[in-house]
Amino acid sequence: MVRETQKEMRRQRTLDAAEALIRKTGTTEFSMQTLANKAKLSLATPYNLFGSKSAILYALLNRSLDEIAEGAEKAFAHPHPVQRVLRAAASSAAFFVSAPDFYRPLYRFLLGVGDTVHRPAYMERSLDYWKTALLGFVQQDLLPKEAGCEHLARQLVIQFVGALDLWVQEELDDIEFKAQISYGTGLLLLGVARIEDRELLLKHLGTLKRKLPRQSPFVRPPMTGNPPGPPSPGH
Amino acid sequence: MVRETQKEMRRQRTLDAAEALIRKTGTTEFSMQTLANKAKLSLATPYNLFGSKSAILYALLNRSLDEIAEGAEKAFAHPHPVQRVLRAAASSAAFFVSAPDFYRPLYRFLLGVGDTVHRPAYMERSLDYWKTALLGFVQQDLLPKEAGCEHLARQLVIQFVGALDLWVQEELDDIEFKAQISYGTGLLLLGVARIEDRELLLKHLGTLKRKLPRQSPFVRPPMTGNPPGPPSPGH
């Protein structure tokens, strides 16, 4: 039992070190040697404990995500089904935006990484989050049969992931990201809400318009021929 | 002028070689040396022409995406605004699914890669696609003021990117991906459509339910302790 405990401590030390390095440098580009040193371990140990750098960072994301559900408790407590979902959306968006220099690089690294252990855990967690957010609708039996809770929840996950993707790529800034999440969530609810809630939702959407990106949130490429461009930080 | 032409030919040769390698092997894990050989170039040349492996693959994606707009012409010709969007969605989803062994690895590699030239081009292209799809709504002035064409188009991009992400990670199979795109698009339209179109949309959504993932599309992690797991192909 002692052995397992110490192993767990080494694991935590590894994650702590990774978190500290990202927060300090704003990137995930530290070497495994640096990470091992910071965690006071040998180079090989993090590999033994996690398997790869990707797995370490995924585990770190999942650990950080524990806070997201806690932060949403107030939102989940709201009596109005629509407000409950809207606030859950705002809550989780605010969570990422609260530490952009940490979540941007972390998430960016993990997008596109396949991980058979941590990614499914992350996804399941996300689905549960939105199902909980939708609980008000379910309890009051408000959802049309065409949009089951499971399906709607997955759609909310998808729109969140999509918006997160743009945010991570700096195509949305913090304000725009929060607005986009609110907007997308509201729009999806608009489709399934009762008539009497549409008023509320439309007002909600109207409020957001000025925060959403203007013409185009996208940085135009410099139209000067065909530059190789500054080689982006490769993989 | 000759010089520029030959340079362009080398660029195309590079992209052709990359495409061939991905299609043959199903991954983007070929080395730059392999790529250079296949393109009959020296190792340094692709770097001179594009800047990095990421930039090459991004350029390849954008080149392939030229076909997507062509493929959607029939969809864009549909007289009914709602059908026009739904078919545009189905058309682009079908496009990716038409060559999963090519687009999955390509897209997976590019998720999380920042590129100041090709990514913005990709995004702009996507936005234009959806704005074109929404043209029927705009021309008939059907959109509520709370959901401008720009905003709705961006929301459609976001939901597409999100679903694509799940598909790339194999959390959705081909059928589920197409269904999910149709579903998400329909749900977004449901919020803004006229009363008389809701009927049509609800029927559309109802049809899809059986194709969408059941309980959970997510592979559960093997609950056997804390395995390092087979080290995933690292970055």
Add this chain to the structure above:
DNA sequence: GTAAAAGTTATAACCAATTATAAATAATTG
């Protein structure tokens, strides 16, 4: 307490992306 088992450490090696450099080559200019 002691031997087996598990796991860490130190170290070296391997592979691939990227960069740097000098020599070679081919287009352009006058």
Add this chain to the structure above:
DNA sequence: CAATTATTTATAATTGGTTATAACTTTTAC
């Protein structure tokens, strides 16, 4: 055509993720 210029080529060096190996240490089982 000759000189200039742009660009590729060949090659080596650098960096970082990952794997392999053997020596060493600590927990565990008897």
